[in-house]
Amino acid sequence: MRYDIAVLGAGIAGASIAAEIAPYASVVLIEAESQPGYHATGRSAAFWSETYGGPAVQPLTSASGPFLAQPPGDFADRPFLSERRELHLARDAAGRAALDGFESQFAGSGVALDRLDRSAVAGLVPGLRSDWTDGVLEPSCTDIDAAALHVAYLRAARASGAALMTDARVEAAQRVSDGWGIDTRAGPVEAGIIVNAAGAWADAVASASGVRPLGLKPYRRTMVQLRVDPPAPEDMPLVIDALGTFYFKPETGGRLWLSPHDETPCDPCDAAAEEIDVATAIARLQEVVDWRVERVEHSWAGLRTFAPDRLPVYGFAPDAADFFWFAGQGGFGIQTAPAAAKLAAALLLGRAPDAMVAAIDPAPYAPGRLTN
Numbered sequence: 001m002r003y004d005i006a007v008l009g010a011g012i013a014g015a016s017i018a019a020e021i022a023p024y025a026s027v028v029l030i031e032a033e034s035q036p037g038y039h040a041t042g043r044s045a046a047f048w049s050e051t052y053g054g055p056a057v058q059p060l061t062s063a064s065g066p067f068l069a070q071p072p073g074d075f076a077d078r079p080f081l082s083e084r085r086e087l088h089l090a091r092d093a094a095g096r097a098a099l100d101g102f103e104s105q106f107a108g109s110g111v112a113l114d115r116l117d118r119s120a121v122a123g124l125v126p127g128l129r130s131d132w133t134d135g136v137l138e139p140s141c142t143d144i145d146a147a148a149l150h151v152a153y154l155r156a157a158r159a160s161g162a163a164l165m166t167d168a169r170v171e172a173a174q175r176v177s178d179g180w181g182i183d184t185r186a187g188p189v190e191a192g193i194i195v196n197a198a199g200a201w202a203d204a205v206a207s208a209s210g211v212r213p214l215g216l217k218p219y220r221r222t223m224v225q226l227r228v229d230p231p232a233p234e235d236m237p238l239v240i241d242a243l244g245t246f247y248f249k250p251e252t253g254g255r256l257w258l259s260p261h262d263e264t265p266c267d268p269c270d271a272a273a274e275e276i277d278v279a280t281a282i283a284r285l286q287e288v289v290d291w292r293v294e295r296v297e298h299s300w301a302g303l304r305t306f307a308p309d310r311l312p313v314y315g316f317a318p319d320a321a322d323f324f325w326f327a328g329q330g331g332f333g334i335q336t337a338p339a340a341a342k343l344a345a346a347l348l349l350g351r352a353p354d355a356m357v358a359a360i361d362p363a364p365y366a367p368g369r370l371t372n
Contacts, residue, residue, distance in 0.1 A: 029163065047144060052332055085238070
């Protein structure tokens with residue numbers, strides 16, 4: 001079968017860009033697994049934070065916010081965001097310096113940040129141990145229904161005519177007279193353009209296509225679901241260490257989602273939580289609050305993939321004018337999905353950018369920056 005564009009990977013990256021381009025081109029989504037979103041997309045900690053990913057990612061996140069809070073009626077029938085808030089927490093001089101730097105980074109960005117003293121942070125986190133004395137509250141932070149957003153993008157792509165192939169791992173891609181011949185485990189496909197939205201496998205896909213890899217690296221991140229006593233209040237903020245050693249947030253039924261904020265380099269794989277990382281997460285939690293951990297209900301891990309400069313990669317490969325990168329979105333791919341997909345679709349199709357992203361300069365995300 002011949003298509004204008006083949007999108008490799010049907011996680012949030014592939015699904016979102018497919019939905020944006022399918023009204024203008026014939027599109028096939030090629031997914032290696034039996035279901036889209038099996039890897040990073042399906043394992044997200046599911047929050048939307050304007051500061052997550054740093055100042056160069058924040059414009060994408062902020063631009064995505066209104067769409068996620070009030071999606072068009074033909075896209076979804078309810079918001080993807082729900083109130084949460086985020087508390088950046090410190091307990092010593094190093095942590096307070098990190099809070100100072102954090103506030104400085106986002107000064108003038110339009111992101112509201114409120115400095116809090118011990119009394120205020122203790123009021124937000126019941127059972128907070130006495131040495132945690134300082135915080136910065138980010139009131140705009142929300143929970144995000146990542147699964148519903150992913151499904152909505154897949155539905156929108158299909159409604160515009162995009163095809164979906166599953167169990168279709170790409171084994172090789174080679175030049176044909178007017179584009180690409182793609183060999184997958186589900187059969188061959190031809191396309192004029194390849195969009196590389198393969199997440200942790202993005203560099204491997206490039207190599208299999210004869211395109212120069214960009215140095216994208218996957219890192220394992222662990223999550224643990226706990227029962228704690230007393231139960232975690234459902235209106236508690238997402239709590240994150242200013243020095244980046246943990247974060248946790250409440251879930252339904254008094255449960256807690258907890259991460260040791262680990263970044264373990266690894267090969268692309270079906271990631272799983274390691275016992276040492278689960279134990280580390282719990283030990284760090286017990287340094288923060290006086291709650292009793294009743295049991296570990298579930299633990300899992302996902303891969304977050306970064307370029308060397310930790311910015312996403314959107315654009316045509318410098319060495320292949322028909323190979324488009326849409327990868328390296330780290331842990332922020334879901335919260336930036338609306339703006340990232342619209343920005344990338346404009347670059348891919350040569351169209352004027354949507355109003356949502358018209359003020360965002362795509363140059364910092366261009367693949368060429370990594371090959372100079």
